[in-house]
Amino acid sequence: MKIQTDGRKIRGEKRRTEIIEATLRVIERDGVAGVTHRTVALEAGVPTTSTTYHFSSLDDLLVATLISCARDMATEVYWMIDRARSRGSRGAEEVAGLLAEALGPRRGRTMAEYELYLLAARKPELRPAARRWLDVLTSMVRHDDEVAFRVFLAGIDGLLIQGLIDDEPPSAEELRPVVDYLLKPA
Amino acid sequence: MKIQTDGRKIRGEKRRTEIIEATLRVIERDGVAGVTHRTVALEAGVPTTSTTYHFSSLDDLLVATLISCARDMATEVYWMIDRARSRGSRGAEEVAGLLAEALGPRRGRTMAEYELYLLAARKPELRPAARRWLDVLTSMVRHDDEVAFRVFLAGIDGLLIQGLIDDEPPSAEELRPVVDYLLKPA
DNA sequence: TAGCAAGTGGGACGATCGTTCAGGTACTTT
DNA sequence: AAAGTACCTGAACGATCGTCCCACTTGCTA
Numbered sequence: 273m274k275i276q277t278d279g280r281k282i283r284g285e286k287r288r289t290e291i292i293e294a295t296l297r298v299i300e301r302d303g304v305a306g307v308t309h310r311t312v313a314l315e316a317g318v319p320t321t322s323t324t325y326h327f328s329s330l331d332d333l334l335v336a337t338l339i340s341c342a343r344d345m346a347t348e349v350y351w352m353i354d355r356a357r358s359r360g361s362r363g364a365e366e367v368a369g370l371l372a373e374a375l376g377p378r379r380g381r382t383m384a385e386y387e388l389y390l391l392a393a394r395k396p397e398l399r400p401a402a403r404r405w406l407d408v409l410t411s412m413v414r415h416d417d418e419v420a421f422r423v424f425l426a427g428i429d430g431l432l433i434q435g436l437i438d439d440e441p442p443s444a445e446e447l448r449p450v451v452d453y454l455l456k457p458a
Numbered sequence: 459m460k461i462q463t464d465g466r467k468i469r470g471e472k473r474r475t476e477i478i479e480a481t482l483r484v485i486e487r488d489g490v491a492g493v494t495h496r497t498v499a500l501e502a503g504v505p506t507t508s509t510t511y512h513f514s515s516l517d518d519l520l521v522a523t524l525i526s527c528a529r530d531m532a533t534e535v536y537w538m539i540d541r542a543r544s545r546g547s548r549g550a551e552e553v554a555g556l557l558a559e560a561l562g563p564r565r566g567r568t569m570a571e572y573e574l575y576l577l578a579a580r581k582p583e584l585r586p587a588a589r590r591w592l593d594v595l596t597s598m599v600r601h602d603d604e605v606a607f608r609v610f611l612a613g614i615d616g617l618l619i620q621g622l623i624d625d626e627p628p629s630a631e632e633l634r635p636v637v638d639y640l641l642k643p644a
Numbered sequence: 645t646a647g648c649a650a651g652t653g654g655g656a657c658g659a660t661c662g663t664t665c666a667g668g669t670a671c672t673t674t
Numbered sequence: 675a676a677a678g679t680a681c682c683t684g685a686a687c688g689a690t691c692g693t694c695c696c697a698c699t700t701g702c703t704a
Binding site for chain 2: 303304305383386387389390392393394396399402403406419420422423425426427428429430431433434436437438439449450452453454
Binding site: 649661662 | 677681683684686687688695696700702
């Protein structure tokens with residue numbers, strides 16, 4: 273049983289991921305509404321039929337893209353926690369920094385992630401992916417106070433989505449006291 | 459200066475609101491993606507050209523619908539606070555009840571409201587409407603602790619959006635301790 | 645080397661879309 | 675009563691959409 277030595281499959285898989293990455297860029301730029309076979313193909317620099325070959329439908333393409341996006345999100349959360357631990361901090365600084373970055377330079381990406389949330393609200397198959405970053409946090413962070421932890425998780429989501437409708441993104445310094453409050457011991 | 463006695467204008471305005479209400483139903487059912495002139499017209503029981511007559515473009519229709527939705531949302535929040543005050547309660551019970559209702563029977567409506575959030579993230583003109591319920595809360599509720607209040611607002615949003623991707627909606631009883639924590643004095 | 649499998653891509657089909665237009669109706673004003 | 679205004683609506687246009695078909699190249703296998 274060989275493990276991926278077929279050059280055709282390898283290149284196919286590569287193009288498949290390229291299409292997914294192009295789709296994510298389209299979502300960041302124009303939202304899920306802007307995703308069509310043609311816009312994605314143009315963004316990826318491949319013919320239109322290539323997207324239909326690798327994904328049985330446009331819906332499949334969206335699902336695959338948002339699952340991939342969720343995986344990246346979870347990975348980021350993982351490393352953030354790892355970074356905070358290596359500094360021996362409680363994580364407030366790291367969390368505030370991550371929020372500010374999500375609402376500033378990576379604003380498009382954050383919007384894409386919340387489109388995933390909404391799509392998951394309508395498509396149960398997407399829910400595990402949408403919950404993944406929550407699961408990563410839950411499994412990695414020790415939390416004796418269950419209620420306080422749930423407030424923390426909800427607070428992060430609320431700060432992000434409210435930050436998206438602010439006229440200008442909040443800075444890490446502005447977010448810091450709120451994050452401190454969310455992380456403060458009971 | 460007469461105040462709306464022209465029968466034509468009155469009926470026109472009535473149809474306009476009927477179209478908006480139909481649009482909201484379409485959003486609740488199929489999301490913003492499902493909104494077309496034809497689906498809305500079918501839902502409202504009017505000819506397709508009627509939606510283009512009253513709204514200069516599909517975008518105008520969406521904006522008008524979501525602004526209307528935001529106004530209703532703000533009104534609900536207003537009455538919730540009023541109800542809580544008349545009972546002399548701190549509001550935890552009312553808030554938990556409202557959240558449970560938003561995630562249960564009124565789930566479609568809640569999803570529509572968060573689509574407004576995301577649309578507002580991309581369209582600055584919609585942001586005042588999207589922030590309206592936050593403004594109502596901010597202006598009506600006395601908050602000496604600014605940080606705690608911001609945590610409360612964020613927590614509400616977070617609980618709602620996370621409740622939308624739960625496999626089954628949380629009950630008021632489950633939400634109660636978290637809401638209590640959000641409202642507890644510093 | 646013949647045959648199969650995987651990926652590629654140009655072209656096209658029918659469906660649906662947003663929007664326009666012109667003719668018609670109902671109401672108000674002069 | 676005539677003119678003007680506001681609303682209504684059937685029909686249609688061009689654009690774009692998802693998807694399919696089929697001929698093709700490329701790489702693997704027997």
